[in-house]
Amino acid sequence: MEVELKHIHKNFGTFKASDDVNLTVEKGKLIGLLGPSGSGKTTILRMIAGLEHPDSGDIFIAGKRVNDLPAGRRGIGFVFQNYALFRHMTVRENIAFGLKVQKVPPKEIKARVDKLVELIGLAEFDGRYPQQLSGGQRQRVAFARALAPEPELLLLDEPFAAIDAKVRKELRQWLRATIHQLGITSIFVTHDQDEAVEVADDIIITNHGHVEQAGPPAAIYQHPETPFVADFIGESVHVPDYTVFKGFSNGAGSHEGILRPEFLEIAADEEEILMPLAAEQGTVKAVYFRGSNVQVAVEVKGQLLHGWRSLEKKPLHEGDKALVLIHRVYSFAGGKTQIIENSAKQEESVVI
Numbered sequence: 001m002e003v004e005l006k007h008i009h010k011n012f013g014t015f016k017a018s019d020d021v022n023l024t025v026e027k028g029k030l031i032g033l034l035g036p037s038g039s040g041k042t043t044i045l046r047m048i049a050g051l052e053h054p055d056s057g058d059i060f061i062a063g064k065r066v067n068d069l070p071a072g073r074r075g076i077g078f079v080f081q082n083y084a085l086f087r088h089m090t091v092r093e094n095i096a097f098g099l100k101v102q103k104v105p106p107k108e109i110k111a112r113v114d115k116l117v118e119l120i121g122l123a124e125f126d127g128r129y130p131q132q133l134s135g136g137q138r139q140r141v142a143f144a145r146a147l148a149p150e151p152e153l154l155l156l157d158e159p160f161a162a163i164d165a166k167v168r169k170e171l172r173q174w175l176r177a178t179i180h181q182l183g184i185t186s187i188f189v190t191h192d193q194d195e196a197v198e199v200a201d202d203i204i205i206t207n208h209g210h211v212e213q214a215g216p217p218a219a220i221y222q223h224p225e226t227p228f229v230a231d232f233i234g235e236s237v238h239v240p241d242y243t244v245f246k247g248f249s250n251g252a253g254s255h256e257g258i259l260r261p262e263f264l265e266i267a268a269d270e271e272e273i274l275m276p277l278a279a280e281q282g283t284v285k286a287v288y289f290r291g292s293n294v295q296v297a298v299e300v301k302g303q304l305l306h307g308w309r310s311l312e313k314k315p316l317h318e319g320d321k322a323l324v325l326i327h328r329v330y331s332f333a334g335g336k337t338q339i340i341e342n343s344a345k346q347e348e349s350v351v352i
């Protein structure tokens with residue numbers, strides 16, 4: 001295990017920024033720490049780096065307890081969201097800075113910087129100053145500078161936050177490929193689920209200072225363990241009582257449910273749907289064009305549901321009647337997440 005946090009508590013005054021945080025990161029993995037603003041992601045990253053100290057609990061890096069080890073001796077590279085490059089230094093000088101401080105021999109500094117400017121694709125621009133580079137290029141320099149001392153572990157705090165949308169997408173893919181090529185264990189903080197899902201091997205979801213769930217993105221998406229995760233991941237809609245819908249009347253315990261758009265089929269009429277008897281009647285409340293499809297909000301029995309429709313299908317408008325087939329819902333009865341399937345569908349298929 002490369003990084004392990006055990007029962008970490010950290011208060012700022014009476015505020016619990018970390019409330020019994022436990023997590024493990026395997027060597028060579030690229031991990032996304034994902035959670036809403038204020039959920040304690042940066043605090044976790046800063047404690048691993050040694051820039052903040054836990055009130056209690058243990059931090060291990062490569063099997064060694066590092067609680068009392070100063071930041072500079074933990075073998076960690078850190079990339080901040082705002083590049084933090086030195087304005088009066090060129091690309092080469094920025095990358096070499098930490099190595100000079102460490103008194104690495106000049107020949108070796110040159111060799112390492114040569115390799116790194118190549119790695120980040122900026123060999124041609126190595127004499128430029130930060131203000132002569134784009135945001136994406138600056139962030140790549142910050143990345144190279146963090147890698148220069150050959151750290152065991154790389155920490156990145158919202159590394160894409162200050163970069164515009166298109167470049168951010170390219171940089172994400174570049175970062176993922178480069179980190180895998182280098183095989184360096186890396187943890188990055190983000191509050192953007194698309195970013196976490198696209199970049200990370202595994203994600204760790206934080207909420208109110210603790211870890212809600214950890215694992216590969218697809219597993220978390222398909223099997224959220226808590227209502228918070230089900231709600232936070234994907235485009236989910238909360239319904240206070242899913243048992244009012246056809247095919248879900250036997251729900252036991254709590255009737256609160258979460259529906260994802262892909263759990264629904266929204267049809268303009270009976271011709272568009274295979275099992276009309278299992279579907280609910282609804283009224284279209286809004287239609288949003290989403291590029292490759294449309295998102296449709298339909299009110300069914302007083303609850304607003306969201307689904308997608310292909311652009312190839314009949315257009316729906318606000319006020320139109322629609323049929324909504326709810327295939328399944330997430331239910332949280334008994335504190336456990338369960339997927340409940342629509343039983344009316346089975347009955348209808350027997351009839352057919």
Ligand SMILES: Nc1ncnc2c1ncn2[C@@H]1O[C@H](COP(=O)(O)OP(=O)(O)OP(=O)(O)O)[C@@H](O)[C@H]1O
Nearest residue numbers: 012015017035036037038039040041042043044191
């Ligand atoms: N040095 C500090 N002093 C007081 N409170 C702090 C300090 N650092 C963080 N906090 C508080 O701890 C909480 C968690 O902060 P943290 O930065 O870890 O959250 P985050 O999940 O990274 O949020 P964001 O996505 O907004 O950066 C926040 O409410 C923040 O205000």
